[in-house]
Amino acid sequence: MSAQRFNDVPRRIKPFFHHKRTHLNPVSLQERLAVTLRVLPSGTSQNAVAISYKLLCAAIWRGLRDDFVPFPQGAEWKEFSRDFWRMWNFPNCLGCVDGKHVTIKAPANARSDYFNYKGANSIVLMAVCDARYRFTMVDIGAFGRESDGGIFQSSEFGTVCTLARDQHQPAPCFTVIETSAGVNLDDARKIYNYCHSRARRVIKNSCGILAARWRIFQKPMEFSPDKVVDVVKACVALHNMLTHRCCTSSNLTSTFFLTQQGLVPWQETVIRRGCLN
Numbered sequence: 001m002s003a004q005r006f007n008d009v010p011r012r013i014k015p016f017f018h019h020k021r022t023h024l025n026p027v028s029l030q031e032r033l034a035v036t037l038r039v040l041p042s043g044t045s046q047n048a049v050a051i052s053y054k055l056l057c058a059a060i061w062r063g064l065r066d067d068f069v070p071f072p073q074g075a076e077w078k079e080f081s082r083d084f085w086r087m088w089n090f091p092n093c094l095g096c097v098d099g100k101h102v103t104i105k106a107p108a109n110a111r112s113d114y115f116n117y118k119g120a121n122s123i124v125l126m127a128v129c130d131a132r133y134r135f136t137m138v139d140i141g142a143f144g145r146e147s148d149g150g151i152f153q154s155s156e157f158g159t160v161c162t163l164a165r166d167q168h169q170p171a172p173c174f175t176v177i178e179t180s181a182g183v184n185l186d187d188a189r190k191i192y193n194y195c196h197s198r199a200r201r202v203i204k205n206s207c208g209i210l211a212a213r214w215r216i217f218q219k220p221m222e223f224s225p226d227k228v229v230d231v232v233k234a235c236v237a238l239h240n241m242l243t244h245r246c247c248t249s250s251n252l253t254s255t256f257f258l259t260q261q262g263l264v265p266w267q268e269t270v271i272r273r274g275c276l277n
Contacts, residue, residue, distance in 0.1 A: 013063030
């Protein structure tokens with residue numbers, strides 16, 4: 001994260017950070033943010049850096065949510081569809097949906113609620129992403145034993161789609177289409193399977209980038225389930241902030257190659273290779 005982006009985060013989360021002043025030299029918001037951004041990418045336990053430093057996960061989510069994880073509106077749906085067609089050659093696609101298990105330490109008296117089919121305890125991150133690996137909608141906190149289909153149907157955006165369909169109202173619609181199974185498939189089904197899998201891997205890659213960038217996902221989180229939800233929300237918001245094309249970069253020469261002085265004749269062909277205009 002660049003210094004410019006780091007300095008922007010405290011400004012966004014300051015209205016949502018409330019901490020009682022108990023001594024003359026309290027830990028500043030910037031110092032708490034620095035500790036949080038050390039724990040999340042490295043996976044270091046909170047006790048290792050100091051139990052007295054409160055992680056700012058809830059404030060990060062509330063401060064960044066409206067700008068970087070807003071619920072899509074109006075023309076944004078059409079933009080998602082155009083991006084999937086241009087970048088992944090898949091038509092009429094508004095997003096890729098998948099569930100990711102976030103491994104946690106088994107809570108006390110939780111029985112088998114968090115025990116998943118992989119033999120670990122977890123909560124589920126149900127996410128929708130666009131063609132550019134950005135999360136557009138998330139539902140976090142379902143029990144690990146629940147299925148992806150059940151979590152999607154009970155989620156807020158899944159419920160909206162279901163109600164709109166039942167009432168015959170226009171609304172964004174997510175249709176889960178399975179690939180054609182079998183051995184003796186004709187060419188049409190083989191081609192569809194390839195195109196479907198190629199587009200669907202965007203959500204797999206998005207979750208992989210999230211886990212690789214924030215290594216706290218690499219091992220069981222030793223927090224209460226409610227705290228884990230806050231941690232995952234913060235990681236999603238920070239992921240989108242770092243990925244979002246609207247974020248300004250510290251590299252001030254990024255637009256130089258679009259000017260007459262920096263333009264080269266082959267650059268448009270190279271960057272659009274493999275994409276449909």
